[in-house]
Amino acid sequence: MFEFKIIKKASEKSSKKVAKNNLSKANISLARTGIFKTPHGIIHTPVFMPVGTKANVKTLTPEELKDLNADIILSNTYHLMLRPGEKTVKKMGGLHKWMNWNRPILTDSGGFQVFSLEQEKGLAKDSQKKAGVKITEEGVEFKSHIDGQKHFITPEKAMQIQHDLGADIIMTFDECADANSSKKYFEEAMNRTHNWLERCKKEHDKLEKKKTSQKKHTNNLTPPPQALFGIVQGGVYPDLRKKSAEFIANLDLPGNAIGGLSVGEDRNTMLKMLDEVTKILPENKPRYLMGVGTPIDLLEGVDRGIDMFDCVLPTRLARHSAFWTHKGLIHIKNQKFKEDPSPLEKNCTCYTCKNFSKSYIQHLMKENEILGHRLMTIHNLHFLLNLMTQIREAINKGKFKEFKKKFLSKWPKTTKNSNI
């Protein structure tokens, strides 16, 4: 289980050779297609994972997600742990059964939300003394954003919760340092993340062993195995990123993630960090770039050997009346669309574009109708998932670089890691 098989590499040259050259200058690519086997089915990589924060991808049914070709979805540990509680989900048969999704699921560890929700509220002025968040080597104490109640989460607890939820892929508990922190603090947070990963692995192995021994002693249906992924941290410092990637690579986990990027730094900085990290993370394991999902970032990430992405953008933008086309992001509430009979994008094969006009969708969005949110979400998710299908096809045909160039030639130029 959790075997990763590379199908085709965009460049047959070894990654060591690629690493010696500057990727952006040379016409070399680390892009590859592959399959990752999980107990709930195969994931075709590179893959985009729609985010279902509270165990649902907002406004869509599992059947609609399958029609959109979603191989895997992501759910958030932090939200489910607070409400309804992981024990409830476990009692109801685990996440897959509860939400009626029989394809793979990935859960994050909860760490990102613990830190970022405080930052969003403007409470975190100083990474070391965040209001409501107290970090020690043991774990993190934080206040729930729902009722202000105090919680204490440790690496062991993060594993226990994710085992109760039952996703196929689970993430290590990591500290996402505030982007404004000093280098010294980033290093401290990175070292803590490494220590926490060792503790997560120990706890995860223990819980997996328990499952196997239960299987031997009883004939009850035991939950399927889960894969633990490590997370590279280190902010925007190449030396820290390198150190972190080396540490994670040595643990020989089924997959490796890169966290703490796309949090305010510009795109070139993010890509530089990826160049540092992907040449160290093992080639024979999937690489997951967390929380990144603009079309341009997907192309640049795939080019650098990233296999998995997730992001709330397609669903969030949809609810804010914005949709993607091959020429960039467009706002449906623009007055010029009031009597426009054409679909959101000409030649788009999604359900929304095959059946509805911009005029009608504008009306729905202005009236804040749920159908409007649904139609916009379908189009945006189709746009990204279809882009990934095209990327996989281009890699398999040996034409990834040409595909990327063509796509970017129409896309608006920006170096910002903005929301388009």
Ligand SMILES: [Zn+2]
């Ligand atoms: Zn469409």
